Amino acid sequence: TATAFHSVTHICRDVNYGWLLRYLHANGASMFFICLFLHVGRGIYYGSYTFTETWNVGIILLFAVMATAFMGYVLPWGQMSFWGAAV
Template identity: 75%
Template structure:
């Protein structure tokens, strides 16, 4: 509870649970994705609540993460190199996961985001275009892209949970149960 770490754990658990229930009703096909999200919100019992908790929970997750990172910067936690590096990897994987989740609705804006943001990878010299075609599963954003993004969006939270455990192991290896450094007497 020192620096939003426990809230991050709670947010991750809520995201995984709501995500599993949403995945039971979601269809990763470009012709059906938007309709399946609409079906979840309209026809599934409390589906609207699941979707809103999942979407807004992601925002809360990032708010807690920014507070966690900010406090870590303020107190010089970057000196705990292993813990900090795992945290940076956690942050990047969380950003990737959120982006892929945003694309899953397959509406006009998420289609645009999938095209534009993944196309930024083409700026990498020599191999950029090849990587973009591999990401897209072809020469444009299509069904293969949506299927891949859904698979990764489903898988990455479990990787995030594993990385969080590694983050905690490194944190408690250096006996940092008193981050402010106050006398416990």
């Protein structure tokens, strides 16, 4: 389990502009979720939930994206990842 953490630290410390790549990836993921929640909020505001099939597929996709993001958060298995998974 320590291999993923060492891989991330290697990219941040030893690869040219690896730290930039990691922070762009992290901030891009945060921006993706902001856009995703704005999209869901817009759907609620305009009453798009009345189209039940489309709304249900969207909610399933939302949970799938949240599960993928959680797995990406836990993957490096550092201190924050460990306690994020423990809680």
